[in-house]
Amino acid sequence: MLKVKNLSVHYGGMQALAGVNLEVHDGEIVSIVGSNGAGKSTAINAISGLRKLTSGTIQFLGDDLTGLEAHARVPLGIVQVPEGRKLFPLMSVEENLLIGSTHREAKQHRHETLEQVYRLLPRLKERKKQIAKTLSGGEQQMAAIGRALMSRPKLLMFDEPSLGLSPLLVQTLFNLIKQISSQGITIMLVEQNVKQTLQIVDRCYVLENGGISLEGTGEELLNHDHVKKAFLGM
Numbered sequence: 001m002l003k004v005k006n007l008s009v010h011y012g013g014m015q016a017l018a019g020v021n022l023e024v025h026d027g028e029i030v031s032i033v034g035s036n037g038a039g040k041s042t043a044i045n046a047i048s049g050l051r052k053l054t055s056g057t058i059q060f061l062g063d064d065l066t067g068l069e070a071h072a073r074v075p076l077g078i079v080q081v082p083e084g085r086k087l088f089p090l091m092s093v094e095e096n097l098l099i100g101s102t103h104r105e106a107k108q109h110r111h112e113t114l115e116q117v118y119r120l121l122p123r124l125k126e127r128k129k130q131i132a133k134t135l136s137g138g139e140q141q142m143a144a145i146g147r148a149l150m151s152r153p154k155l156l157m158f159d160e161p162s163l164g165l166s167p168l169l170v171q172t173l174f175n176l177i178k179q180i181s182s183q184g185i186t187i188m189l190v191e192q193n194v195k196q197t198l199q200i201v202d203r204c205y206v207l208e209n210g211g212i213s214l215e216g217t218g219e220e221l222l223n224h225d226h227v228k229k230a231f232l233g234m
């Protein structure tokens with residue numbers, strides 16, 4: 001579904017990513033894990049079109065995305081749930097959700113998708129008239145996910161969705177990601193919460209100092225010595 005080849009990104013003179021290669025297949029949950037500053041957000045932003053590449057190519061369902069603006073990638077099915085949720089604080093939950101369905105195909109199916117989102121996230125239905133900024137952190141994360149689902153993604157990408165959530169909510173969130181996956185949506189997940197991430201993914205890439213240092217199934221990496229030492233505190 002997604003093929004990233006030789007991706008490099010610079011911020012001015014500083015190289016954040018150096019020759020990253022990765023693939024995501026239809027129906028998979030794939031994650032990129034790594035510590036602070038490793039380049040995870042840069043990688044996901046390059047895929048969604050929010051960050052310009054220095055070099056490399058990104059192919060999605062056979063189309064070359066390189067150079068395509070972020071808004072033009074959404075109708076193709078690449079949608080990102082941004083770090084920090086980025087809801088419109090003074091708008092209601094439902095208004096925030098509807099903003100996710102502005103491209104033509106999503107608009108056509110707006111009511112049906114909204115009902116699907118409310119079925120998946122009933123709390124959002126209960127709170128549909130509530131102003132977004134008054135939601136709890138967990139509810140805001142759900143609303144940001146609901147808004148992304150309103151775009152009818154094929155590949156849904158999450159940037160650090162567990163950030164700032166309590167352990168119980170993190171578990172709820174990871175269950176939700178699995179549920180979304182079981183509905184046929186392919187998932188790319190950037191996380192610092194390595195243990196729980198490896199428990200739900202099909203495959204994972206470890207990003208260190210701007211490059212992929214390891215890749216494998218969740219289980220392989222959970223049992224890998226370097227992962228255990230560097231990320232699992234074992």
Ligand code: ATP
Nearest residue numbers: 011014016034035036037038039040041042043192
């Ligand atoms: P975090 O979990 O802290 O977000 P990350 O793995 O997502 O870390 P990135 O945010 O992609 O890492 O950052 C990779 C490197 O690029 C870091 O050294 C960071 O300081 C730098 N960087 C990120 N954004 C910018 C920017 N807008 N301008 C300059 N440097 C940046």
